[in-house]
Amino acid sequence: MEELQQPLPERLDLFTCIQCGKCTGGCPVSIKSPLNIRRVIRETVVREDLHGFFSRLEIWDCTTCSTCAIRCPRGLKPVDAIIGLREMMVEEGRIEKTIIDALDGAYKYGNPWGRAKNKRAEWAQDLDIQNALEMDPGQILYFVCCAASYDPRVQVVAKTLVTVLKAAGVSFGILGNKEVCCGSEIRRMGEVGLFEMLMEENMKNFGKIEPATIVTTSPHCMNALKNEYEGLGSEVLHYSQFVRRLMDEGKLAFETEVPMKVTYHDPCYLGKQNGVFDEPREILTSIPGIEFIEFGRCRENSLCCEGGGGRMWMEGTNQGKRLSEVRVEDALEMGVEAIITACPFCLLTLEDAVKTTGNEEKIKIIDLMELAVMGLGKTLETEG
């Protein structure tokens, strides 16, 4: 709270910005949105009163992919200036209705879609997964989070991950209806107080069972838990990291041929922000039959899908072509049958793009765990 009272430029050390423009140059939305991150930083430094920003909807165009932070020669995090401005808008209460709904949902129901708390673990009810709160300390906790709990499409990912973990003989549990949103998106929509509240709620449960490792469905949750949950003693891994480790430990091997030509889309929160580039690739190339080719823009240069930073609830001002559509069209040109990804938001936005570009017959969007289940010779859950 005190941190917030400090003016934005001081808090983020923005005075040291040399206005070189490398941030804007790499920003994936700058080509189609009025958002110019270099200029935003300049304005936050020179303006006495930042209220002028409040009516500028392009502040919500930022996907928080953090390309700007990777490129900044001064080691600044320009993206945090955007989040800082959003924090001020949230404090004033002047934010878009869809954002309010998401925040209210997370506050009341522990998920930004406002779905019932007691339906959070419905996806898992026939899967015989143990209640993590009854586990001994030092075990493995699967942190499912909201999209995988409620969105029927992403539920499939959670189910396939469970299939993979069971195939490897991993003993793990979930928090079920006691789990609440990790708060990653909430924080990026500028609601720090609510992020802290959700963090405290999850930390209370983590504290009870002190898991050795927490495995997440989403790179966004992994990032929040690993880098933003203060005092969390557990190791936090995205499922791709954990599954890769299971392969090393000889607990998992893919023996079923999956003849398919695929590419891989790097989720920003997994790749750019946490440097996890190799594990997903190693998993998918270890599946027999997979022919893997890289996107032209991959790894650190990967193109954001526009699903992060609250963009699931606020589409922003930009009316240009969706980057996810660009991604799908690039993939089609490469002649692949499927784009593999490892993030619920990427999965949803890319799949939408396949539909809006009318390419349902030509290309599929497959989550890495769905592919893994095929490689294990198991059937894919196709509910929803």
Added chain:
Amino acid sequence: MDIIVCIKRVPETAEADLVIDASKKAIDTDGLVFSINEWDNYAVEAAIQLKESVGGTITVISVGPEENNEVLRRALAMGADEALRLTDPAFEGSDAYAMAKILAAAVKDIPHDLILTGVQADDDGFGAVGVALAQMLGLPYAALVTDIQLDGETLTVHRELEGGLEEVDTLKLPALLTIQTGINEPRYVSIMGIRRVARKEIGVKGAGDLGLSEEAVGAKGSLSRIEELFFPPVGEGAEIIEGTMDEKTEALVKILKERGGIA
């Protein structure tokens, strides 16, 4: 301009699987999430916008147990100045009429130029307390208000009528308005904002403080009573309408008529 806003704390039931309790006269609220009644949230925002343009004070009032402090605090964080909670075991079982009597007794002691309520509450959906309250106080009123303009001591309001029509009326202050959703865009109340007003005192008054006898309020002072709750018959998933095209559309027309689909 001194404004009083009457607000209610209601369970959110849209997502929940409701259970009727053993008395069969109420639902089991265990596990339900409570919040400010949606209409009242718009009323609070309307009051704040008026205060922002002409100054004055806002007092929010809610009838109910200590848990109601939650919605009162939220209104304080939004921009209200004072909060008052009316609570008494004798208030139990009050219908819209008795509720209006309780509120009437309370607002008499608070200076006011304008009283705002929501059009109706999400839970019982009476849509009657505001107008009954105005009648008891002898105030001019307007229900279903979707726009408010203030000019000195005169209000010009729009009322929402059926079929996309609006009615324009003028009212002289002091007056009461029941506020329709959509009149404004209620601001967000951040967690930090609520924390900031956590220690602000909330006044509490009971039947005695308001000069109300036990017979005048609660079930005894009410004109109507819930005898029994029951679930309307609904199927799981969609009822698929079969038949010839004529039969299908005939069935649809019937459903549309019954469910208010022909406006």
Added chain:
Amino acid sequence: MEKIAVWVEHRQNEIRDITFEMLGKAHQLVGDGGQVIALFLGDPSQKGLLDKITPHAHRTVAYLDSNLKDFEPLRYQAAFADIFEKVDCQLILMGQTAFGMDFAPAVAARWEIPFTTDIVDVEVDGGLIAVRQMYSGKVSAKVSLKEADKMLCTVRAGAFPAEDLPTVSGEVQEITGAVEGDFSARAFVEYLEAAVGDVDITQADVIVSVGRGIKDADNIPVAQELADALGGVVACSRPVADKKWLPKERQVGTSGKTVKPKVYIALGISGAFQHQAGMKNAGTIIAVNKDPKAPIFGIAHYGIVDDLFKVVPALTEKVKELRGWGNSDK
């Protein structure tokens, strides 16, 4: 129940449908030998409206005063005070409408008349039991009223049929009104038509929503015609807004608008989770989709598995017929 009075609702020189719905229910409740009384408050120039009412009421009390042309609650209450004692009835029915909601609770409070609102059914068996909905229609409640000479209920629009009203030979009692006093504290100014093109889907009672199944921007009028016939508005799912077939303000869903209409008709919408989040609380959801496995059928109340281009024009015709628009333009 022998005598039931129905408050005749009229606006811009037209009797509102709710009046006939209430008259029908009143006839059913009083049965043979009972009396249905129509209470008409209005301007002498509006006397012609009575022709539609008198055939369906045993008695019509018409209180005519030049101050009563348009509904104004304070004036209307003064008029009511004049006839209140003269109308012998056990139950008064008013509409749960913009006029009824602006009037009935005040009338009940003024004369301490036991009342309840927004009823969808009423039974008279000894006492009066009204059925109304709570919690946005998820629960129904039987409500009893305190015993009194007079009771009052407001009736939900559409709850009772307006057709097949019994025709009776009724008497008309005209009263020349004398509403006096200063009613400037609340004065009617004018009616305003909602601005055209300025559609707010969150405020609509009826929404006809189109998804990718509409196939092309040129097909939007198919949905628009149905919406017009129903008095509703057209909305859409994200792909339709993405393609700019409809403006972004019409988009329903997580990143669009959240709507809660009485009726939501989903045409060619598969019903992705993100869309459902914006409309699942609609009172009644009707889905038309060719794919029987479309998720929309999981939350719809009624479904038709068929081509929307066959269903919608046929449905539009039926609705127009019902409204008496026939094949001619509105």
